[in-house]
Amino acid sequence: MDEIHKDFTYSSDKALSHFKDDSFSRAPFAKRIAEQIESFVNADSMVFGINGKWGEGKTSVLNFIEKYFEERNSSDILTIKFNPWLFSNEEEMLTNFFYLLADSLNKKLETKKELTGSLLDDYVKPIMGIASMFPGVPDIGNQLSSFFVKANINELKERIEKILLEEKKRIVLFIDDIDRLDKEEIYNIFRIVKLTADINYITYILSFDNDLVASALKDKYGSDNKQAGYEFLEKIVQVPLPLPKIEFSELRSFTMKQVEDVLYKAEITLTSQEVQEFITYFQGLEPFLDTPRSSILFSNIIHFSLPMLKNEVNIVDLLLVEGFKAFVPNLYKLIRNNKNLFLDNANKKYNEEEKKNELDKKKRIIEETIELYSENEQRGLIYIINHLFPAVEPAFEKFSIFRGDSLQWKKEQRVCSELYFNRYFLYTVSSSDIADVRVKGFISNLRNEDVDISAEEFASLIESSNDKLILNKIKNFIDTINSSQKKVLCKVLANTGHLMSNPNTFLGLDNPLRTTASTMVELIRTIENDEEKNELSQDIIIESSSPILATEYFRSLNIAGIREANDASDNVIDISALGALLSNQLVTELRTMLESDPKKISSSIDFPSLIYICKEYGQKSEPDSIIEEIIDEDKLYAIVLIESFLSTVYGNPSVTKGNVDKEVYKKIKSNVDINLIKSAIDDIYPIEDVDSMSFPENDNSRYSTVAQFLWQYEQDVE
Known part of the structure; x- marks a missing residue:
């Protein structure tokens, strides 16, 4: 669990800054705005209004516009971001607005004319109070005092226009998140824009929620009609641009x-x-x-x-x-x-x-x-x-x-x-370890007459921890379990097989369902009496709550080397009789699911194993008959059947299905009526014009699997 958390990255909901991260066509919209600004030839000021709800990407659009100018290296465009959140009243906003322009131009806006004392009260005191908000500007308090004592607003505006004209620059001024300010601050921002919008060579780009801002402005006017707020906006915003609707x-x-x-x-x-x-x-x-x-x-x-x-x-x-x-x-x-x-x-x-x-x-x-x-x-x-x-x-x-x-x-x-x-x-359940005493207590209570009770207790153990951990604990204590308890434990594991997870892991490692099967085989091998071995194996097949577990148990018996009855060995299991029993159980289970819940079939039956076991140990015609019934029930099972024969490719970082290569196709053909699959595919997933010269590429989609099968089929027919 800790390892998983190390790889986790939460999204900070931060606005985008790179075009490659754009998922909702905000970058082309921003680029068009930037191109329009870049094409301006006259000196007139312009006010753009980017309108959208919270979370729709207004800030991302502003970032993309700025990024566009940055990548274009537009020497005649100077971008500035003004943050109204830093200031508590209109005076502070206004004075710092002009200081930001001056500082960005790297010029001092001073004249020789002295101002009256009232101007000092209006501008210097508010500025001194927020000097600490600009830690990167040395001695800002003195600079701003000097600056605003010696100039009035009109002269500052004229001085800014002159500098922009001399430098042949246009300022693009961004003001974001206006709709998050309180009503008074929203009103102040738009008053400042209105007051300064006649300064040539400045383009304003404002972002806000039109409805929220209009509502705030109408309250300022003491009106119950939001239309008053919209009308105020129309007088200030010359180019209203709603964000493109996200499909x-x-x-x-x-x-x-x-x-x-x-x-x-x-x-x-x-x-x-x-x-x-x-x-x-x-x-x-x-x-x-x-x-x-x-x-x-x-x-x-x-x-x-x-x-x-x-x-x-x-x-x-x-x-x-x-x-x-x-x-x-x-x-x-x-x-x-x-x-x-x-x-x-x-x-x-x-x-x-x-x-x-x-x-x-x-x-x-x-x-x-x-x-x-x-x-x-x-x-x-x-x-x-x-x-x-x-x-x-x-x-x-x-x-x-x-x-x-x-x-x-x-x-x-x-x-x-x-x-x-x-x-x-x-959120209190974790995969932390479980006390050994609890596992030992479960084992000591294993009794033949209490299989159902033991199965419930085992299910409870799994619920309080996890299946992999419990199985490993039990395997650690196998040597301490007597013969009678081993038999009960096998039945308990069989009865609770449906609780075992079955992840698609490399070589089946760390797969709880396979571990369950191998654990039962290990328990069977330690039982000395051959007759008891056979009886218990049959009970496991019959009582297994998971057809896949029963199949995996049978496969594990063969892998473990438990031999046929005609071999001289202490480990004697009648594999043929057990295979016939399993074949019958699988077919019965499959028919039951077909009648009651067909959707469970694909996750509950291993088709290749079913076909092999039936043809090897049961009635050879049974798989063909039941597969035909399944496909008649739902044509999609024809594709599921193909997929069940594919190998699994373990790569980094993904796990994918292998190709329907020639060997896979031969294997399918040798086990299933190939024309039955082809007919079902034609009905539900027609793919025309399969290129007979080129084997379809595997993109790990169902489409490519079907295309590869059809390609092999056409080659086979030819």
Whole structure:
């Protein structure tokens, strides 16, 4: 966990300064403004107004304009940034405005005319009070006193114009974040601009939210009509330029890329089904995704939570809960502080009236929390709430029937599980070590008559730590486990196989599911009685809650060198009989999933292993029949089938799928009806004009996989 945190980088939401970082076409917009300014031939002053909401990129545009002049090395353009936040009143702003111009020109704006004492009070005293704000300018207090005692504003303006004319320079003056000032300061800024806008050779670029500034200005006029504020702006800003609208598709892609980066850095891999689930339900939050800043806020929040809760919660649920935190904080607080409201099942009430009252209460409280949002936004939020909390769904869906499955929610580490809910809000669960005494206590309680209880306890161990750590601890204590306990432990591991993570790691190293299989093989090898070995192996195959675990156990038996019954050995397993049993189990499990939940097939079945085991040990025609049924159910499984035969390429920094090369194609063809796959692809993913002379490049996309398969198919046909 610490290693992961070292690589993490939070986004500071800092405005962009380099064109290469531009994701929303702000750079071309800024370049056009800069080109317009550069093309000015007359001496007239000009005021540009960059208008946009907070977080839309106004400051980035200003930075890009400045960058453009810098890269062009425009000798006749002098850029200056004026920060009104440093000054507390109009006098300080005005005097420092002129000092900034003079200092930037590196000239002293002094005349020989002495000013009256009142001018000293108006300008010198405010300047002396803020001298410390310019630590880089030596003795600024004395300089400014001298400067402003000897000149009045009109003469200063004339002197500045003369210098600019003599130097053949145009000043581009940036004033940013005007809408973040208070109402009085906003008014002062625009008064200063109005007062100084007649100075030749100066171009002002102001950035602000038009609506916020207009509202502040109308209050200054004592008017309830915001139009008065807009009219004031129109008198000052000569070139109003609203920021180009960010296409939602761009903002959405930007957000998904942020999420992808966080998942990658946290070393979290979502299955295709999980990705689709996240995308589907995140649509309910998309109306709140209005600026790049909102996307970055969400990214920073999950940067914190995902590494801490990795392997301990359902990642899709966590992303959605954290979405509430980022975009709808009042709803997030309601959920966090009202666990029972979202988890309690109204069906537990004794009568229909109590049930109805409970559901009405849920609905009323939630609707009151989100009532300020639009109807469309409310629909999206309720859509997500119903998914995350099935106990709430009957309150909003008239014909919905609450079907609670606490065991399944527990297996999936869902936020709607009583066991997992608090983890989503407390961030206290970590991958820290677990006391040896707890692991030893679990082992000492292993009894044949209590397999289910031991399985629950083992699941609890995993929940309080992590599967990899617990497995390693158990392996450390194998020598202390008696024969009876070993048998129970094998059954416990088989029964809890669905809890084991199965990451795609190099050579399967540090893969908890494979470690579980090898641990069971290690336990089997220490049992002396051959008949008990065979019986226990059969129990493991039959009781395994994960088809992949059962398959991996069978494979591990072969790798471990446990031999056939006709070999003289102390380690005797009837591999043929076990393979036939596994073949039957896999086919039965597959047909069950096909009928009940086809979406689980791709993540629950290793197709190449299934085909091999069935053809080697079971009914050879069975794989063809069931694969045809699967593809008839969903043509996309034809592509999933191809992908299952691809090798995994481990590179830096990414893990990619290998090519559909000639050997891979032959392997697919030897195991599957190749024409069945081709026909399915033609129906759902037609790719025309495959270049017969050139093997398609692998860009790690499904498109390139299909294109490579079709290329091999065409070569084969020819």
